Amino acid sequence: MPSGKNEWWRDAVIYQVYPRSFSDSDGDGLGDIPGILNRVNYLDNLGVDAIWISPFYDSPLLDGGYDVADYRLVDPRLGEVSDIEDLLAAAHSKGMKIFMDIVPNHTSSEHAWFQEVLRSEPGSPAWDRYVIKEGKGSNHELPPTNWQSVFHGDAWSPLVLANGEKTKYWYLHIFDSSQPDVNWENPEVRAEFEDILRFWFDLGIDGFRIDVAHGLIKDQSFPDINYDSIPEQELLGEPILTPFWDQDGVHEVYRSWRKLADSYDPPRVFCGETSAPSPERLALYQRPDELHTSFNFDYLRAGFDAAKLKTSVDATLLNHKLVSAPATWVLSNHDIVRHATRLAPGQSEHPTIMPTPENADRGLSRARAATLFTLGLPGSTYLYQGEELGLPEVLDLPGDARQDPVWFRTQGKELGRDGCRVPIPWSGDIPSYGFGPGENSWLPQPDSWQNLSVQAQESGDTTLNFYRDALAKRREEPATGDGELEWRMDEFTIANDSVLAYRRPHPTQPLTCIMNTDDGMWKVPQIFGTDVLVASGPEVAVVDSGDGEHLVIGPETCVWVRG
Ligand code: BGC
Numbered sequence: 001m002p003s004g005k006n007e008w009w010r011d012a013v014i015y016q017v018y019p020r021s022f023s024d025s026d027g028d029g030l031g032d033i034p035g036i037l038n039r040v041n042y043l044d045n046l047g048v049d050a051i052w053i054s055p056f057y058d059s060p061l062l063d064g065g066y067d068v069a070d071y072r073l074v075d076p077r078l079g080e081v082s083d084i085e086d087l088l089a090a091a092h093s094k095g096m097k098i099f100m101d102i103v104p105n106h107t108s109s110e111h112a113w114f115q116e117v118l119r120s121e122p123g124s125p126a127w128d129r130y131v132i133k134e135g136k137g138s139n140h141e142l143p144p145t146n147w148q149s150v151f152h153g154d155a156w157s158p159l160v161l162a163n164g165e166k167t168k169y170w171y172l173h174i175f176d177s178s179q180p181d182v183n184w185e186n187p188e189v190r191a192e193f194e195d196i197l198r199f200w201f202d203l204g205i206d207g208f209r210i211d212v213a214h215g216l217i218k219d220q221s222f223p224d225i226n227y228d229s230i231p232e233q234e235l236l237g238e239p240i241l242t243p244f245w246d247q248d249g250v251h252e253v254y255r256s257w258r259k260l261a262d263s264y265d266p267p268r269v270f271c272g273e274t275s276a277p278s279p280e281r282l283a284l285y286q287r288p289d290e291l292h293t294s295f296n297f298d299y300l301r302a303g304f305d306a307a308k309l310k311t312s313v314d315a316t317l318l319n320h321k322l323v324s325a326p327a328t329w330v331l332s333n334h335d336i337v338r339h340a341t342r343l344a345p346g347q348s349e350h351p352t353i354m355p356t357p358e359n360a361d362r363g364l365s366r367a368r369a370a371t372l373f374t375l376g377l378p379g380s381t382y383l384y385q386g387e388e389l390g391l392p393e394v395l396d397l398p399g400d401a402r403q404d405p406v407w408f409r410t411q412g413k414e415l416g417r418d419g420c421r422v423p424i425p426w427s428g429d430i431p432s433y434g435f436g437p438g439e440n441s442w443l444p445q446p447d448s449w450q451n452l453s454v455q456a457q458e459s460g461d462t463t464l465n466f467y468r469d470a471l472a473k474r475r476e477e478p479a480t481g482d483g484e485l486e487w488r489m490d491e492f493t494i495a496n497d498s499v500l501a502y503r504r505p506h507p508t509q510p511l512t513c514i515m516n517t518d519d520g521m522w523k524v525p526q527i528f529g530t531d532v533l534v535a536s537g538p539e540v541a542v543v544d545s546g547d548g549e550h551l552v553i554g555p556e557t558c559v560w561v562r563g
Contacts, residue, residue, distance in 0.1 A: 011481025029440030033079035047471030050097035067108035097206035131172035140168035213272030219243030286325035327379035341393035369558035390463035427455035479504035
């Protein structure tokens with residue numbers, strides 16, 4: 001990480017591991033914790049500062065592990081708690097930190113608490129740990145509110161007891177019906193989650209990514225929502241105001257969690273998966289006594305559009321500055337279409353068909369440019385496993401292989417998120433391409449992935465080597481990471497609204513990041529110099545057209561230059 005900054009999380013590069021798809025040590029087709037351990041050297045050589053591992057808890061896997069059955073157990077298919085200790089030791093010996101995921105908005109319906117609900121009387125203390133309400137209608141046959149699940153369909157399901165007895169009650173599940181929402185009004189719930197944090201902090205975990213951090217508190221008047229007045233609700237509960245997102249009471253929870261994290265030496269760290277209706281509301285989560293950082297989804301949605309990217313960077317930096325918090329940046333994760341596909345020309349945020357080969361190539365060029373642009377911004381950056389290989393989204397998975405609840409709850413009308421979760425190709429020319437010792441992988445990998453494996457990209461001008469190069473430069477260059485950003489847009493001698501340029505000041509080693517989002521070459525004004533530190537694509541040249549040397553950068557390309 002760049003030198004001179006003492007709080008590592010302010011400018012770290014954090015690599016997201018989706019454990020079931022990363023590396024399989026035993027050949028059962030499911031990635032596991034020993035698999036991650038085998039790849040610690042790879043991650044160290046890649047040049048990341050920390051690893052965030054998506055949930056590896058005991059889970060029935062009805063939502064890829066975000067349905068937790070026991071928060072103090074590792075899914076036996078993935079390993080055991082001692083494997084996490086080994087992984088911590090290995091990562092820490094390389095100076096890398098480990099974040100894990102906490103899922104506090106809901107448990108799995110197989111969690112002991114929910115099972116207790118199903119075996120106890122209405123109104124018993126066990127019921128108060130979940131959001132359970134009487135149905136409407138003369139026979140309570142209607143849900144208590146009209147709230148819709150993020151995964152589509154009603155957000156309430158009738159509560160049927162373990163003995164088969166129907167009740168007049170419904171339980172809330174903002175996500176899948178196998179993920180009942182926990183009642184954060186109940187002090188026992190608060191105490192239990194702090195105890196879970198303590199359990200993992202004591203083990204040496206450096207921090208937590210908080211799942212659906214904005215969702216814990218529900219408006220206790222349980223009003224209906226006027227869905228006609230708001231844009232269509234999108235996956236992951238986008239920045240719309242609802243009675244179950246971004247309620248003021250949620251901040252009290254994080255103030256208490258922060259005290260807990262600060263009681264450790266070194267202090268532990270949080271990053272919220274936080275969607276708020278405005279950058280101002282988002283910044284509230286990063287007040288000095290709350291979460292250290294939050295994901296910044298506004299930037300992720302800006303696409304490959306120079307004006308939108310600039311607007312998002314400006315709003316983000318402004319609002320984070322107000323609360324003295326560093327920004328975070330991310331382009332891909334386990335919930336969204338991989339950015340090599342999403343940024344291809346003509347694609348939407350939720351594409352359904354593969355881009356043409358030509359557009360796929362452009363998607364990759366744009367993705368690499370966007371990555372370099374992102375790595376230069378002030379703050380910390382999250383990378384998602386496989387983006388360093390330029391992996392595309394797999395849009396043509398067979399229906400019977402798909403496992404995302406979104407696919408099931410929309411009866412296949414929406415593909416869901418399996419396409420960005422296909423197991424990583426590491427080596428070889430037959431499936432599972434080194435993901436595991438044999439052929440098994442829980443989702444099938446495309447044939448073309450043999451050319452995208454880590455082994456296939458070890459040498460030459462590959463996306464993997466571009467990431468290694470960019471991450472090494474980010475580490476070496478003292479101007480990157482936390483600090484100031486100055487736009488250099490007014491220095492263009494040729495007006496070009498497809499180009500973005502910002503400078504990271506430093507007394508002796510300033511650098512400027514220039515991105516050309518246009519599909520043509522761009523002659524860079526001489527004032528930017530010609531000393532290229534790293535480039536996202538091959539078409540970068542120093543030319544002299546008679547008026548002295550200047551840089552020319554190719555279409556959809558980003559460079560860092562000294563100065
Ligand atoms: C996670 C998703 C998950 C959902 C419910 C999210 O925001 O990132 O993968 O399905 O929360 O837990």
